[in-house]
Amino acid sequence: MKRLLAVLAFLVALCGTVAAAEPQIPNFWDLKERLPKPQLEGLQRLRFLTTVDFPPFNYIDSEGRLAGFHVDLARRICAELEITDKCQIQALPWSELEPALAKGDGEALLAGLAITPANRETHVFTRPYLQFAARFIMQKPNAVSEPLYVALSGKRIGVTAGSAHERMLRAYFADVKPVTYSKPEWLYEDLRAGKIDGAFGDGMRFSFWLVGSDSAGCCRFVGGPYLAPEYLGLGLAIAVKPADAALADAFNFALRELQAKGIFAELYLRYFPVSFY
Numbered sequence: 001m002k003r004l005l006a007v008l009a010f011l012v013a014l015c016g017t018v019a020a021a022e023p024q025i026p027n028f029w030d031l032k033e034r035l036p037k038p039q040l041e042g043l044q045r046l047r048f049l050t051t052v053d054f055p056p057f058n059y060i061d062s063e064g065r066l067a068g069f070h071v072d073l074a075r076r077i078c079a080e081l082e083i084t085d086k087c088q089i090q091a092l093p094w095s096e097l098e099p100a101l102a103k104g105d106g107e108a109l110l111a112g113l114a115i116t117p118a119n120r121e122t123h124v125f126t127r128p129y130l131q132f133a134a135r136f137i138m139q140k141p142n143a144v145s146e147p148l149y150v151a152l153s154g155k156r157i158g159v160t161a162g163s164a165h166e167r168m169l170r171a172y173f174a175d176v177k178p179v180t181y182s183k184p185e186w187l188y189e190d191l192r193a194g195k196i197d198g199a200f201g202d203g204m205r206f207s208f209w210l211v212g213s214d215s216a217g218c219c220r221f222v223g224g225p226y227l228a229p230e231y232l233g234l235g236l237a238i239a240v241k242p243a244d245a246a247l248a249d250a251f252n253f254a255l256r257e258l259q260a261k262g263i264f265a266e267l268y269l270r271y272f273p274v275s276f277y
Helices: 004-013 068-081 095-102 162-173 184-192 203-211 242-260 262-270
Strands: 046-050 059-061 086-092 134-139 154-160 175-181 198-200 217-225
Touching: 046 068, 046 095, 059 068, 059 095, 068 086, 068 242, 068 262, 134 184, 134 203, 154 162, 154 184, 162 198, 175 184, 184 198, 198 203, 203 217, 242 262
Parallel strands: 046 086, 154 175, 154 198
Antiparallel strands: 134 198, 134 217
16 A cells, blocks of 8 residues: 555656647646746847757757757747847857856857756756656557556566666566666667567657667657656756856746747757657
């Protein structure tokens, strides 16, 4: 009974359920909440610092231009705050991002810096705008529905060995039979071949595999999405220096407005056409 209650408590943390006909958009905002509109008249410039090696969030496109979800999100934030003429987006190697922010070579990090107690000592974060959900995938003819802790009992579920997803699977779905893999290609191959009943892992990575040619259309998401900050972290947020905490408030205002107006949904589906929520 204790284990069942733990599982049920975990399932309450779901961000939503997946509908076959309509993609689900992540939403971490109370749209009834009203945040004060920031006053940024004294802001001279706003430089977002990011990287080039975190696709689809940041990358160099075929024409040699900086592109990606984060790049478009930064532009939309600036437009919402009516400071487009003051905004810049600069790409640096990951190791140089925090030193650049500390030196004043930029005002905000938009690159996936982890929201950890250590990082909170030196940065102020916005509220998360995206979290990485864990998902199950199965072959379409064998797909099951919630409650998965019942439907998957005794099933052989592939998962990456030593990962947070393996620990999560063992903790919350104790009746499945984990099959661990050191390489994702081997997991996918066995799933396509029916050697395992399903797979559990990062929903974003699964979404790209599902839509790609390697999957041959074999599979789909089932159940979920599952959010577990204790295993998967608190998600993606914009980081600023403590002295610029007012900027974090301004970004929160803009992010909430982008969600309410449907602009965040447009960006999300542009880069994640198979929603991992």
